[in-house]
Amino acid sequence: MEVMSDPKESAYRYDLFITPDWRDRFDSLVNEHIKIPREGLILDVNCGTGAHAIELAERMKGKGEVIGIDPSAERIEIARAKALVKKATDVKFQQGMASDLPFDSARPDVVIGDASMTHALEIPGVLGELVRVARPEGRVILKMTARGSFDEFFSVYWEALHDSGIEDAVWAALERLINERHTLSESEAMAERSGLRNIESFNSKEEFSFASARDFLEAPIIADYFLNEWIAIVPADRREAVLERLRAIIERERNNAMFEVSIKAVVITGLK
Numbered sequence: 001m002e003v004m005s006d007p008k009e010s011a012y013r014y015d016l017f018i019t020p021d022w023r024d025r026f027d028s029l030v031n032e033h034i035k036i037p038r039e040g041l042i043l044d045v046n047c048g049t050g051a052h053a054i055e056l057a058e059r060m061k062g063k064g065e066v067i068g069i070d071p072s073a074e075r076i077e078i079a080r081a082k083a084l085v086k087k088a089t090d091v092k093f094q095q096g097m098a099s100d101l102p103f104d105s106a107r108p109d110v111v112i113g114d115a116s117m118t119h120a121l122e123i124p125g126v127l128g129e130l131v132r133v134a135r136p137e138g139r140v141i142l143k144m145t146a147r148g149s150f151d152e153f154f155s156v157y158w159e160a161l162h163d164s165g166i167e168d169a170v171w172a173a174l175e176r177l178i179n180e181r182h183t184l185s186e187s188e189a190m191a192e193r194s195g196l197r198n199i200e201s202f203n204s205k206e207e208f209s210f211a212s213a214r215d216f217l218e219a220p221i222i223a224d225y226f227l228n229e230w231i232a233i234v235p236a237d238r239r240e241a242v243l244e245r246l247r248a249i250i251e252r253e254r255n256n257a258m259f260e261v262s263i264k265a266v267v268i269t270g271l272k
Contacts, residue, residue: 010224011074015049017220025206026116026143027052029267033202034141039063040109045098045130046070048114050079050091057083057091067108069096098126107135115144116265117225120180127194134272140196141269146203147181149263150226154178156253157230160246166238173233187268196270203266209258213250216259217243 030052036042038060044053047068057066068091070076079093096102098113099122113130115123123144130140158174161167167174182190184201191199210216217227234242250259 007072007074011049011072011078013220013224014072014075015078018225019049019051021208022116022221023048023052023114025204026114026265026267027055029202029204029265030112030141030143033200033267034139034269036110036139037064041107042066042110042112043101043103043108043133044068044112045101045126046114046118047075047079047093049075050082050093052112053079053091053093054083054086054088057088058086060090062090064090064109066091068093069098069101071095071097099129101129101133103133108133108138109135110139110141112141113143115142118144120182123182124190124194127190131194131196131272136272138272139269140272141267142191144187144266144268145181146187146264146266147179147183149181150261151178152261153230156249157246159249160242161234163245163249164238164242166234166242169235170233177230177233184264184266187266191268191270196272199268199270201266201268203264205262206265207260207262209260211258212254213247213259216250216261217247 036056041064042056044056044066047053047070050068053066053068060066068079070079070093073095076093076095083091083093098118111130111134113126115126118126127142130142134140154174154177158167161170161174184203188199188201210219216222231239231243253259
């Protein structure tokens, strides 16, 4: 859940920290396992600041075009500036929502959607839009996180809630946070319901290391996109106490080593 108040600052932090430390892991998973055509029209939905869209366009060498879509006007601005610097002429960027794509007749050959930071309840609608705009026989690719992501954090979070004496009051909400992501089999079933066929899935365990509790809680990927939702289950007047207890537990657990958390990165693909 994004909490940055200044959209321009949020976009720059996204480009500096989220792209290399988060998005690139999913894009590498796509590049490693899926052969993307080097001609035709590719739509990159939730393209962020455009790095992967530009990479795909450069591969085409004039034989096709990539259109990047992102809800953030500020991220789109950065993406356009990157394309100018790289003199990438086969890519363009425009603002748009993944849940309501501004296309009726573009009919791209490949549609790539990043739902790695999208709430699980919204992912079926996003996937439905990716499928809708793809041409018949076109390839659809969805990037997402699966259940089991951040389990190391949720383990110490539960202990902090327990030590603070509020675990019973917030247990249902914590359980929802832990289980809200789809399992791999649920993700494949969702893809089948969306109308895709020849469905394949690829996944990897991605690890993140932090030198201290402070580094973890203030890391852009955590502070800007996840922590606000996680801590929202705690009554407002107890949040600082819970955070203090969380810091202490992380420091104890890491025992002068790195505090490590992991996610299950998943790519689902199929033909329309």
